[in-house]
Amino acid sequence: MTQQPINDTFLKACRQEPTDYIPVWYMRQAGRYQPEYRQIRKQYSFFEMSETPEVCVEVTSLPVTQLGVDAAILFADIMTPLKPIGVDVEIRSGVGPVISNPIRTKQDVKRLGELDPESGVPFILKAIQMLTQRLSVPLIGFAGAPFTLASYMIEGGPSKNYHKTKGLMYADPTLWHALMEKLGAMTITYLQAQVRAGAHALQVFDSWVGALSAEDYQTYVAPIMQKIFNTLKQTTDVPLIYFGIGTGHLLTEWDKLPIDVIGLDWRTSISSARKLGITKTLQGNLDPSLLLAPWEVIEKKAKEILDQGISQPGYIFNLGHGIFPDVQVETLQRLTEFVHHYTKKGGNK
Numbered sequence: 001m002t003q004q005p006i007n008d009t010f011l012k013a014c015r016q017e018p019t020d021y022i023p024v025w026y027m028r029q030a031g032r033y034q035p036e037y038r039q040i041r042k043q044y045s046f047f048e049m050s051e052t053p054e055v056c057v058e059v060t061s062l063p064v065t066q067l068g069v070d071a072a073i074l075f076a077d078i079m080t081p082l083k084p085i086g087v088d089v090e091i092r093s094g095v096g097p098v099i100s101n102p103i104r105t106k107q108d109v110k111r112l113g114e115l116d117p118e119s120g121v122p123f124i125l126k127a128i129q130m131l132t133q134r135l136s137v138p139l140i141g142f143a144g145a146p147f148t149l150a151s152y153m154i155e156g157g158p159s160k161n162y163h164k165t166k167g168l169m170y171a172d173p174t175l176w177h178a179l180m181e182k183l184g185a186m187t188i189t190y191l192q193a194q195v196r197a198g199a200h201a202l203q204v205f206d207s208w209v210g211a212l213s214a215e216d217y218q219t220y221v222a223p224i225m226q227k228i229f230n231t232l233k234q235t236t237d238v239p240l241i242y243f244g245i246g247t248g249h250l251l252t253e254w255d256k257l258p259i260d261v262i263g264l265d266w267r268t269s270i271s272s273a274r275k276l277g278i279t280k281t282l283q284g285n286l287d288p289s290l291l292l293a294p295w296e297v298i299e300k301k302a303k304e305i306l307d308q309g310i311s312q313p314g315y316i317f318n319l320g321h322g323i324f325p326d327v328q329v330e331t332l333q334r335l336t337e338f339v340h341h342y343t344k345k346g347g348n349k
């Protein structure tokens, strides 16, 4: 049975229940900005770290004690479940995922296997079991969404414009949908296994899907996202979060999905998302670049965001994207403390 966390503020906010203060966690809260992470990373490759349960547990737990955040996120990558289905991926320092056998043809898609979590990612399930015994806050499990995974698999690595990805999508919709189906099935299996192992919430990262127009999202991506979230809603009882960058034009579409939380980047303010009629819990969205500014600048912007978020139940503070390596640990400690303190007093109200 799933172990329940002591601090359930984050889960309450996901479910739009009232909370004593606004919960906070940060995307990429485990990473190179931490001296401890840099030290461990010297000894292991990225995948060695995330695939050794003891190291994964240590790296996942560190931001909880160091920053005082209200949720932990499993230390792995969106690429993790692709390796057991036959994708040859490595994480290059300062670059990101690099794939030596990119998808180009029907045969490439056919060759992709099915994920069996127990044999393919046993280290993930073990790390989740260990973490839920140990943490006092909820553990967020996660996966990459099919479009975002496909963008790496087709481009062969990080991209700015996703030309090859969109090229394949437009040139061969049948092949595209076959790839979406395969990745969708893998995502469902992987996330269900994370919940069985004890994860308290799930975030699906569709970081790069904002590159599509609303019409193309509807045609090429919405059907698989419907399937993923419908299945997860029917088979698990944990909150579902969906996040992307530059997805302001997709939000009314996302609000129709059976999800609990929408993650926003910094381009769409909390109040403008509410004005669009978004009814779900919102998560975000301080621009991570602001963390390089003096504290007064950060505090002013954080206040603005919190004043918008606190106006109704169902808000989680976060950044609009991941923490950069050159941010100071102290800045995030101070920000976490500020979010808790300011909202305990009811913010501006």
Ligand code: 1CP
Residues within 6 Å of the ligand: 026, 027, 028, 029, 030, 031, 032, 041, 046, 073, 074, 075, 076, 077, 078, 079, 091, 092, 093, 094, 095, 096, 097, 142, 157, 158, 159, 205, 207, 322
């Ligand atoms: O605390 C945490 O959030 C750690 C767990 C985590 C998560 C949730 C990592 C560790 N990666 C991710 C998700 C992830 N990975 C996303 C979705 C979130 C986002 O938009 O940032 C994406 C797009 C990736 C792909 C990826 N992996 C990139 C981005 C490359 C690009 O296209 O710009 C990078 C740099 C990686 C490597 C990686 N993953 C995680 C870390 C800490 C790192 C850096 C590894 C190192 O030490 O070299």
